Amino acid sequence: MIAIDTLPEAKRYARAVESSKRVRWDIEKDVIRGRRFDTSHKFLPDGLSLAGEFTTLSPRERRFVSQIQGRTYANIFGLVERFINAKVLELSHDHWFGDQVALEALVRFSDEELKHQALFRRIDAMIGDVLPSGYRFDVDANAVAHAVLGKSTWAVLALTLDIELFTLLHYTQSIAPDAELSEIFRDVFLYHWKEESQHAILDELELVRIDAELTAEERDRAVDELIQLVAAVDGILKAQASADARYFVATCGRPVDGTEARAVDASFLKAYRWQYIHSGVRHQRFGTVLSSLITDQQLQRIQAALATLQ
Numbered sequence: 001m002i003a004i005d006t007l008p009e010a011k012r013y014a015r016a017v018e019s020s021k022r023v024r025w026d027i028e029k030d031v032i033r034g035r036r037f038d039t040s041h042k043f044l045p046d047g048l049s050l051a052g053e054f055t056t057l058s059p060r061e062r063r064f065v066s067q068i069q070g071r072t073y074a075n076i077f078g079l080v081e082r083f084i085n086a087k088v089l090e091l092s093h094d095h096w097f098g099d100q101v102a103l104e105a106l107v108r109f110s111d112e113e114l115k116h117q118a119l120f121r122r123i124d125a126m127i128g129d130v131l132p133s134g135y136r137f138d139v140d141a142n143a144v145a146h147a148v149l150g151k152s153t154w155a156v157l158a159l160t161l162d163i164e165l166f167t168l169l170h171y172t173q174s175i176a177p178d179a180e181l182s183e184i185f186r187d188v189f190l191y192h193w194k195e196e197s198q199h200a201i202l203d204e205l206e207l208v209r210i211d212a213e214l215t216a217e218e219r220d221r222a223v224d225e226l227i228q229l230v231a232a233v234d235g236i237l238k239a240q241a242s243a244d245a246r247y248f249v250a251t252c253g254r255p256v257d258g259t260e261a262r263a264v265d266a267s268f269l270k271a272y273r274w275q276y277i278h279s280g281v282r283h284q285r286f287g288t289v290l291s292s293l294i295t296d297q298q299l300q301r302i303q304a305a306l307a308t309l310q
């Protein structure tokens, strides 16, 4: 089989369309299949929830943490897919009167992201049915999308590539043998990844296309904007880690003192930074694409900014 990244550009759009048609799935028929969440299962695998970091918690409490994080996982994806879809629709404009296969690839990408947002709303509601009340996710997806789309397309696409690449890692984490892992969540990872693999290819094609139109100064500004976007994502993760830690403390069924509550908050943040920032940035393809577009000095600027988010 020919690796897709060695194909000429036009063929890569065509291959993305073919794969998109082949793997297409339905929320109810393929992913949910009439099932309900069972709280005797973990929702996120240990490799994503970083269960081992929550050193003061019992196994049952760590499982509850993985369920809280599972609900936040659905909400974070619902959030980022709002701006990703808006950017894809905007980019499709460049292909209206050009390559119709590239246009079809982006239309399918957009359609899939709308479906994924519906899937994640469904998952959020299904988890709400089985977990204690009081969970909060107070981030406005539209307000975030407006702010993100205020940055250059290069910066938004670089962030999007990071996000869409890490769904592969999340899927591979979820297939590790673990009898305690929720079968529904395992399927969420599997089906989401099936369509995200095409998205990552399209992000890369569009990023390289947009990059070719930039001057060196514009690209240098875009690198700064990417750093600003990652910092903004981190701000959302910090707020949500605190909200989820408060929810855990309020509903775990035992007293948690201030020191332990702060440790739980810090562990939530570490897990979220791993899930939504570092796991994609460390993806080999992300490094390869980025270093083919920017200077070593710009790459170091990005790495230095990321190193502060530990």
Ligand SMILES: [Fe+2]
Pocket: 081, 112, 113, 116, 192, 196
């Ligand atoms: Fe998605």
Ligand SMILES: [Fe+2]
Pocket: 084, 113, 164, 195, 196, 199
């Ligand atoms: Fe996607």
